[in-house]
Amino acid sequence: MSVMPMQRVTICALKKNKKDILNILQRTGTIQINDIDSDDSAFQKADTSENVIALTKKIQVAEQALKIMQQYQPDEKSMFSSLQGRTIITVEEYQNKSEKSDEMYETAERTVELARKVAECQAAVINPQNQIEALEPWLALDVPLNSSQTKSTASFAGSLKGAWTLNEIYEKLAQLDEENSFDAVSVEIINSNKNQTCIFVTCSKSLAAKIEESLRTLGFTPPSVTYDVAPKHAVDELNASIKKYADDKLAYEEEIKGLAQQKESMRFLVDFLNMKKDECEVAKNLIQSKNTFYLEGYILKEKAPKLAKCLNSKFDIALDFVDSADEDTPVALKNNAFVSGTESVVESYSLPASNEPDPTPVISIFYYFFFGLMLGDFVYGLIMFLGCFIMLRKFKNMEPGTKKFLRMFMYCSISTMFWGAMFGSYMGDIVDVVSANWFGNKVTIPALWFVPLNEPMRMLVYSFAFGLIHMFVGLGMLGYKDIKNKQYLDFLYDVVFWYALLIGLILMLLNTSLFQSMAGMSFTFPPVLMTIAQWMSIVGAVGIILTSGRESRGFKRILKGLYGLYGVSGWLSDVLSYSRLLALGLATGVIASVINQMAAMLGTGVIGTILFIVVLIFGHAVNIGINALGAYVHTNRLQFVEFFGKFYDGGGKTFKPFAANTAYYKFKEDLE
């Protein structure tokens, strides 16, 4: 239950075994390999950047191929597929499969190429399709569109804007005919609609240019497409080419579908290549001579003997382990099942430094406690508990991170059930509503403690009290840290004085009539206790003024001391911050009651009852979602700001062992 002890490890071995050793280290994921600087003439770093670049390209191809395969043969994904975790693979299976990696890569390349061809086919049909559209009005014409001519006649095609009749065209032509020479003209309307009129003009050769010019003044334009064959034939040709592209596309797609059967091996390939790339990247960090190589790194102390045994039995190798706890040492946490759920909370703030105690055990207790208080409903807790519990039982193979997260919510939900029963909240007031409306006899499950909505001030006082306990524990953690580091004076200055001041002040506040009337309580302390309280706060305050500026000298020291005393205001605002325990708890209960009431308004008939249930399911699902999110976020805040602010430095580096960072497969290999 703490920060795991680490050791520094150095390995020196023969170069011919380098690959095998690195592979074992990668599969077992035991060592974080450090970058070594080498000025030595005998030992040089290997430059693997070219390999890395080549592998990165290959990974892109494989990932692309996998994506394409998934398009053609989608996975049957269930809602919970992300919980299933990676497939387990043995070392033998891995080696068998990796021998076929070249073949797999060819498949990947082929898949990508086929997909490119499919895209090309899709693009290639667009042009012929546009041309067919442009030719459509001309289908009735049985000569080619680019004007043909005989010995003495010329003919040309084109379109006029708008709808025209033959007579109108002849009339206009006659008007434009200045020399009265347009006698040998024949105009044929091929197609006409309200936007355009397609015409075919035949005339004697000598007139052709003149007539065309005249027509242009009427808005005549030649066709946008020209063909040496009649439009109908042109369309047939175009259709044939479209069909060919479509057939090709179909064939390519069929081939991809066939290849998509190998989706699993494509997944393996992606993992395999990624592992290779990681290996090359790590190989940059170690140094080598002609026949040997040398690497440095960190290992969990408990794994060191096993690794030594495993490597010594297989290779000629020199291993050395030294305990390490300096600030460069990476940090890994290990806790029992109850506590480890909240490791992610600590991680998302900052890991403890390697010489700092792990705050997770303390965090976990308060985390579950506050989360339950904020959500505070028995049925909601039960639903969450069952959900988490069933998923944890059903998906044994899920990734450790997901497992911890679900486990955290499972313990949170137990606390939610507890507080729900304490406050008498069962889906808000569902029991009251159902019993009053359907059975005509209002039944209320009594709260084991009290109902916060009826006595908000009482709940507020308890919220502050829980907050004070939380922060006093935080201050205690600071004391624990000081004592562990043998800084006894710091312990007196930063912890004991503050405890004295705060406890004294609180006792005096409790005795005031203002507080008692607000909280609705009434008690008096014996005068002796009040005198003690006064002296405690005076000693604490003077101590803080004298010591909190202790790294400065003279007048500045006193100023800093006064500023330190001003920290009391920080404590005040921190305590007030715990009022969210009340507010969020009320929010859950009241919204649940609103949902119940709205649902009950639908009446108690058969349809009303069905609608009642539908509204309940939908409404409460939304309420659980929103309030669980609120409870999660605000519990985090209470830990990060109010609690960690008292003692926690963090800043530890995560232990990132050189491991198989795969997406689809994981190894079942442990050091024996």
Place this chain on the structure above:
Amino acid sequence: MFVENLGIVLALTGAVLSALLAGIGSAIGVSRAGKAAAGVCTDQPEQFAKVLILQLLPGTQGIYGLLVAFIALSRIGLLGGGEIAALTISEGILYLLACLPMAFVGYFSAVAQGNTSVASMAIVVKQPTQAGKAMIFPAMVETYAILALLISILVVNAI
């Protein structure tokens, strides 16, 4: 007639303002965050769950506003079909005042929280592993909405 009912009118105004302003604020905040979330998802659809949570954060003020409105209405007796309590003008003013913290703090904090959520999305994009921290910044803004909620509830209950 109007003067007789002025108490209840004022109380109702308070309840409505609380739901109204806090709701508008949340709608603005959620829509701003939603636009940013949509932008994130065009490029990194796998971040959907994280940005959705960030988008939801400014939505709580609307719920708090509803909550205060609901508590006020049930205290006045407008909910549940019972008899409407006769309120004096000064009682009406008290209800109105009680709802104001939630109405105003709700509105402004929701808009501000929306902006903070948008900024936090950049963390999710650039440092997906730090999403836990990204959630804390908008939650800081919400503190003040919670304080306003608290004071509104306490005052309404005390009238």
